[in-house]
Amino acid sequence: MMLNCVIIEDERLARQKLQLYVNDHKHLTLVASFVSAEEFIKKANNVEYDLLLLDIALPNMDGITLAGMLPKHCRVVFTTAFAEHAVEAFNLNATDYLLKPFDFERFSKAIEKVNSFTNPPDxxxxxxxxxxxxxxxxxxxxxxxxxxxxxxxxxxxxxxxxxxxxxxxxxxxxxxxxxxxxxxxxxxxxxxxxxxxxxxxxxxxxxxxxxxxxxxxxxxxxxxxxxxxxxx
CATH class of the missing domain: 2.40.50.1020 (LytTr DNA-binding domain)
Structure with missing residues (x-):
């Protein structure tokens, strides 16, 4: 199943790496990329997405706060350099938590998990x-x-x-x-x-x-x- 994916990441190199991973993954289509939660909120109504790859340490509004505002059907995979937010992230029903730096294999495992939740229930x-x-x-x-x-x-x-x-x-x-x-x-x-x-x-x-x-x-x-x- 193809998933429409949105990246929210303020660091340029990290954002480019995620874009490469998304473009190389057979089940993902990159529909938008944002550098802040505020930019995403302004344009979210014009973007159809199934999955957010969401950094936590964003300027002004952090990823945890943004995730708490999302509709229940939206899947979130957090991407962060800080392990201490893991419990809070899973309390928000995050599908996975990628600790930087992560490779394509670990990224792919997260997407497999997203797909297992997104597909119709058994x-x-x-x-x-x-x-x-x-x-x-x-x-x-x-x-x-x-x-x-x-x-x-x-x-x-x-x-x-x-x-x-x-x-x-x-x-x-x-x-x-x-x-x-x-x-x-x-x-x-x-x-x-x-x-x-x-x-x-x-x-x-x-x-x-x-x-x-x-x-x-x-x-x-x-x-x-x-x-x-x-x-x-």
Missing amino acids: TVITDNKKISIKEGKKIHRIDIDEILYIKGLKEYVVWHTAKGQLITLHSLSHLCDYLGPLNFIQTHRSYIVNVQKADVIEYGFIHVGTEQIPIGRSYREKVKECFKLELE
């Missing part, structure tokens, strides 16, 4: 309330009611079902959008729970069978609203 819900989940070369057909909860592990997720576990390459945030209308709720940045399978709800946790699922601070209001509870 899950299909049918009219009879079954879900098809692709795990490697196998496709599992599972009743939605059998899904207990889903745990995110970086670019992978673990599906905990009544019949066992499945591990697939998915974005947890994408699955939340996909499964939300089917009575699933995200309780923590790493967990999605089938609402019908919640046995006990208390301050900080939801119990699903013998499992104790955390409720993140930023998700407490949604959980309270979902279950019509006062979690004191």
Whole structure:
């Protein structure tokens, strides 16, 4: 799948290197290159893009701030000389974090990861309330009611079902959008729970069978609203 790519990098040599990498990659098309976040913001409405290669140490507005303003569907790969921003970057659901200097092989691995998230998900819900989940070369057909909860592990997720576990390459945030209308709720940045399978709800946790699922601070209001509870 071809991805329209935008570079935001204020250092000329670093920007030229990225341009060469993008032009040499079979899945990328370079549609624009900017030297600052402000320049990108001014022209973003006129540019169709799937991926941002985004430096963090930009003048005036840094890359972390800009990433927080982007629409959810946009994929971001940070390019930076500073390792200390990695945790903050992944908290913003960055697809990857390239630490300068990086070579074309490392760059290509990041693009492979982007492609795995950008392509249509390996899950299909049918009219009879079954879900098809692709795990490697196998496709599992599972009743939605059998899904207990889903745990995110970086670019992978673990599906905990009544019949066992499945591990697939998915974005947890994408699955939340996909499964939300089917009575699933995200309780923590790493967990999605089938609402019908919640046995006990208390301050900080939801119990699903013998499992104790955390409720993140930023998700407490949604959980309270979902279950019509006062979690004191």
